[in-house]
Amino acid sequence: MSQRDEEELQRTRETLQETMNFLGAVAAGLEDAVGESAKSITYLAGKNLGHRVCVGARRTNDVEEALVELRRVLKENGCLWTFDRFYSKASRSTSAQEGADEVLLVFRDCMIRQALFSYGHPQKGSLCNMMFGFFAGALETIMGRTSRLEIKHAGENACLKCLTIDR
Amino acid sequence: MEGMVDIQIHEAACRGCRMCLDICPTDVFAFDEGRGMATVQAAEDCIACLSCAYLCPSNAISHHQFHAVKNFYRDISFCRRMERFL
Numbered sequence: 001m002s003q004r005d006e007e008e009l010q011r012t013r014e015t016l017q018e019t020m021n022f023l024g025a026v027a028a029g030l031e032d033a034v035g036e037s038a039k040s041i042t043y044l045a046g047k048n049l050g051h052r053v054c055v056g057a058r059r060t061n062d063v064e065e066a067l068v069e070l071r072r073v074l075k076e077n078g079c080l081w082t083f084d085r086f087y088s089k090a091s092r093s094t095s096a097q098e099g100a101d102e103v104l105l106v107f108r109d110c111m112i113r114q115a116l117f118s119y120g121h122p123q124k125g126s127l128c129n130m131m132f133g134f135f136a137g138a139l140e141t142i143m144g145r146t147s148r149l150e151i152k153h154a155g156e157n158a159c160l161k162c163l164t165i166d167r
Numbered sequence: 168m169e170g171m172v173d174i175q176i177h178e179a180a181c182r183g184c185r186m187c188l189d190i191c192p193t194d195v196f197a198f199d200e201g202r203g204m205a206t207v208q209a210a211e212d213c214i215a216c217l218s219c220a221y222l223c224p225s226n227a228i229s230h231h232q233f234h235a236v237k238n239f240y241r242d243i244s245f246c247r248r249m250e251r252f253l
């Protein structure tokens with residue numbers, strides 16, 4: 001990557017992070033004003049965003065390929081939102097529920113967590129719901145399937161989430 | 168995925184409260200009943216969330232060789248514009 005590209009990427013990330021900080025404050029205010037429905041509002045906003053950024057993405061029905069494509073789209077948009085598959089010592093594959101695929105994901109660098117911490121907001125609130133919406137919208141566009149992203153653990157340096165994709 | 172996280176429990180500091188066992192989402196710890204302290208049983212499953220280290224009342228847990236989340240990015244001019252609304 002040339003120095004100019006790196007500077008451009010840095011600028012994009014700075015702006016995105018600040019936008020996220022701003023959204024964090026808005027989401028916290030929204031929670032106070034409208035309570036639980038704040039989560040539906042941020043979910044729908046995230047879903048809309050997921051649809052839009054994935055319009056030109058490659059379509060696939062394979063979970064692994066869809067996650068690779070989603071990572072590529074995030075990177076292309078300058079988003080520092082890294083996630084990896086998590087395999088425990090005991091399991092090494094995608095587990096199948098009845099009518100759904102289930103994968104565990106570890107989120108490391110996360111604009112949302114950073115935004116929440118910078119203003120002292122708790123995790124698992126409406127801004128995290130925006131990310132569920134983002135994944136739901138993105139995977140609906142890439143795979144044509146509905147999905148849910150559930151937080152199993154929200155940590156200080158990483159979060160563990162379970163992604164369930166309906167068949 | 169990066170390599171395995173190196174987790175150490177300071178044996179003399181551990182008071183056997185089991186809080187690390189309760190908080191860990193991936194069951195990295197086990198409890199040694201004989202010695203009355205926590206032990207690391209599956210370091211390869213550690214996702215480096217650091218919750219155990221933050222929670223441990225004795226500050227007995229330390230992690231090495233893990234990915235620390237990137238620092239905040241600050242776009243000062245954007246910040247100034249937005250802070251008017253916050």
Ligand code: SF4
Nearest residue numbers: 181182184185187223
């Ligand atoms: S939380 Fe700390 S003191 Fe408590 S059992 Fe775990 S290592 Fe020991």
Ligand code: SF4
Nearest residue numbers: 191213214216217219
């Ligand atoms: S950092 Fe997180 S995953 Fe690793 S041992 Fe501690 S609580 Fe478990």
